[in-house]
Amino acid sequence: MFRYVVFILIVFASLYSCDDDIFETTPSTGQLTFSKDTVFLDTVFTNISSSTRTFKVYNKSSNHISIPSVRLSRGEQSFYRLNVNGEPGKSFENIGILPRDSIYIFVEATIDFEKVNDPLYVDEVIFDQGSNEQGVKLVTLVQDAYFLFPQRDAQGIKEKIVLGIDNQGEEITVEGFYLEGNTTWTSEKPYVIYGYVGVNKGNELTIEKGAHIYFHENSGLLVEKNGTLKINGTLDDKVIFEGDRLEPFYENIAGQWGTIWLRAGSKDHMINHAIIKNNIIGVLMDSVSGSNDPTLRIQNTEIYNTSNFGLFGRATHISGSNLVIGNNGQSSIACTLGGTYDFTHATFANFWSGGIREFPAVLVNNFQISTEADGSESIIFNDLLAANFTNCIIEGNQNIEFLMQENEQAGFEFNFANNLLRFTDPGGNFSNNPLYDFEDVSRYQNNILNGEADFKDVNENQLFIGAASDVISNANVPAAQKVPFDILGVNRVTSPDMGAYQHIIFEE
Incomplete structure (x- = not known):
């Protein structure tokens, strides 16, 4: 009985490890959907790594699809970095997504302020190409310091x-x-x-x-x-x-x-x-x-x-x-x-x-x-x-x-x-x-x-x-x-309130 259970586990493991073989894949057709159309990374200082941001790519079809390419628009010169399916890089090929499933894309940036023309640094993650091309914009504000x-x-x-x-x-x-x-x-x-x-x-x-x-x-x-x-x-x-x-x-x-x-x-x-x-x-x-x-x-x-x-x-x-x-x-x-x-x-x-x-x-x-x-x-x-x-x-x-x-x-x-x-x-x-x-x-x-x-x-x-x-x-x-103005510069001489502020009427 024990050998039978082990055999079944091995079979299942082999099936899941070879999913590209057991499912027939079709190229993506520009019908991907995304959890975000723009990813805003937090403001960063020059040459200091940002926090990591994520977005999801959805395959809502009933087919196992393969995305021919996923890449940064600025290519290898981009100050952004990606991680797709656990692999770091700036460009990827043949990324598979199971039917009605999704994958995560992780994004980070380390930006050299002296090499950008605008403190608002923008790039794009491009999926596929030609008529099937889709994209998610990346935006980061970078400060020199x-x-x-x-x-x-x-x-x-x-x-x-x-x-x-x-x-x-x-x-x-x-x-x-x-x-x-x-x-x-x-x-x-x-x-x-x-x-x-x-x-x-x-x-x-x-x-x-x-x-x-x-x-x-x-x-x-x-x-x-x-x-x-x-x-x-x-x-x-x-x-x-x-x-x-x-x-x-x-x-x-x-x-x-x-x-x-x-x-x-x-x-x-x-x-x-x-x-x-x-x-x-x-x-x-x-x-x-x-x-x-x-x-x-x-x-x-x-x-x-x-x-x-x-x-x-x-x-x-x-x-x-x-x-x-x-x-x-x-x-x-x-x-x-x-x-x-x-x-x-x-x-x-x-x-x-x-x-x-x-x-x-x-x-x-x-x-x-x-x-x-x-x-x-x-x-x-x-x-x-x-x-x-x-x-x-x-x-x-x-x-x-x-x-x-x-x-x-x-x-x-x-x-x-x-x-x-x-x-x-x-x-x-x-x-x-x-x-x-x-x-x-x-x-x-x-x-x-x-x-x-x-x-x-x-x-x-x-x-x-x-x-x-x-x-x-x-x-x-x-x-x-002796302290004639409050912390906001309001005169308090004639009718002073206790504390650092003169009172105000709160808006509901």
């Missing part, structure tokens, strides 16, 4: 940046390189970054309005001691930082690249009219520079879709206004290990849906837990000189969206004035904590507790406020006069 990446030495080892020493005395490094001297990036072409690009000690990187910076996986920007970052976007020409995956699927995916890291001792940073999205930490600001002025001034800036923190300060001095930070895997803003923080007309709205958040939208503390080489833990503490939130919205999808953590061995000064605050404590865990005594006018003035923000669409990071919002006309006027 500046590519910045670490070089390799004679042994093939990539450049590295040393970040510090670990508990075992080993160097902590990342693949990266330093810019030479003071540098300016413009909007002439996008910049594509591989590894970490560094601003060396004492140097300055200036990024002009309209510049677009793309980061590859495990990449980022860091600024060393006494170095400075200046981002000079405008309302109409923002500076944009995002990952280098251009497919629509990746448009709002968190964690695609590292961070903008302003390291300890760096100074005089200015970020104005920027969009920072889809990375691990939006901006990481370490330590004060020794000046009484803010180490980082950040204005009119949006930070979205970070897998960890949006804006993360450690023992530093940050001043911010017209900020919108949301959809963050941990806190939208973390003011940690003390320091000085001053935020006016900011919207911190964390409706993260990618998992469980450990921290609220706003985290403030004056200490840090450090793990020693032997595995033991120690606490480092530092004075919180100020954490001032004025005319802000602090909102999210958790009961408690701001958390104050005080170590009594260091100072802990904070103030909330004219804010919308999300804080419900059904378990009563904070009922006896003086940090949350909302009747204490020395720390809390004119706040709205658990009101309605009326955001347009939190899932799409549309954090504009509508006509039903409780924050309308409830901001502190003198504070608003």
Whole structure:
């Protein structure tokens, strides 16, 4: 019986392996149909491979047909590549399709911008020829760009940046390189970054309005001691930082690249009219520079879709206004290990849906837990000189969206004035904590507790406020006069709303 079954299996296998012999084939007659008449590949950078796109070719007849030829119109010179029935190439012959069946065609492209006459690169997959010829168009937008990446030495080892020493005395490094001297990036072409690009000690990187910076996986920007970052976007020409995956699927995916890291001792940073999205930490600001002025001034800036923190300060001095930070895997803003923080007309709205958040939208503390080489833990503490939130919205999808953590061995000064605050404590865990005594006018003035923000669409990071919002006309006027225009350039002097936006009437 076993031998009989094996014999039957062998017969079936031989039949399927020889289908071209057992079915009589007829040439195609120009009656093929396609799942798409045009295949649009995602925008690509010059000489970087696109994602793969597919379409199907259908044989709707009752005959087993053979397509005499399948080829790219531009031939071997085409920047597109095909895969037909598992075979890569740019031209194919005698492609069979069973009756009422179909085959997949896979398409990719790697395009040299300098060798094309138009950034819209077009080709066509041609099926058959003469009167039976049919085609599917291929369209890709290609961008020229500046590519910045670490070089390799004679042994093939990539450049590295040393970040510090670990508990075992080993160097902590990342693949990266330093810019030479003071540098300016413009909007002439996008910049594509591989590894970490560094601003060396004492140097300055200036990024002009309209510049677009793309980061590859495990990449980022860091600024060393006494170095400075200046981002000079405008309302109409923002500076944009995002990952280098251009497919629509990746448009709002968190964690695609590292961070903008302003390291300890760096100074005089200015970020104005920027969009920072889809990375691990939006901006990481370490330590004060020794000046009484803010180490980082950040204005009119949006930070979205970070897998960890949006804006993360450690023992530093940050001043911010017209900020919108949301959809963050941990806190939208973390003011940690003390320091000085001053935020006016900011919207911190964390409706993260990618998992469980450990921290609220706003985290403030004056200490840090450090793990020693032997595995033991120690606490480092530092004075919180100020954490001032004025005319802000602090909102999210958790009961408690701001958390104050005080170590009594260091100072802990904070103030909330004219804010919308999300804080419900059904378990009563904070009922006896003086940090949350909302009747204490020395720390809390004119706040709205658990009101309605009326955001347009939190899932799409549309954090504009509508006509039903409780924050309308409830901001502190003198504070608003210091930030007279909202993030969209709307005047807010006479009747200011809380948050980064003046309210609008949503269209149904």
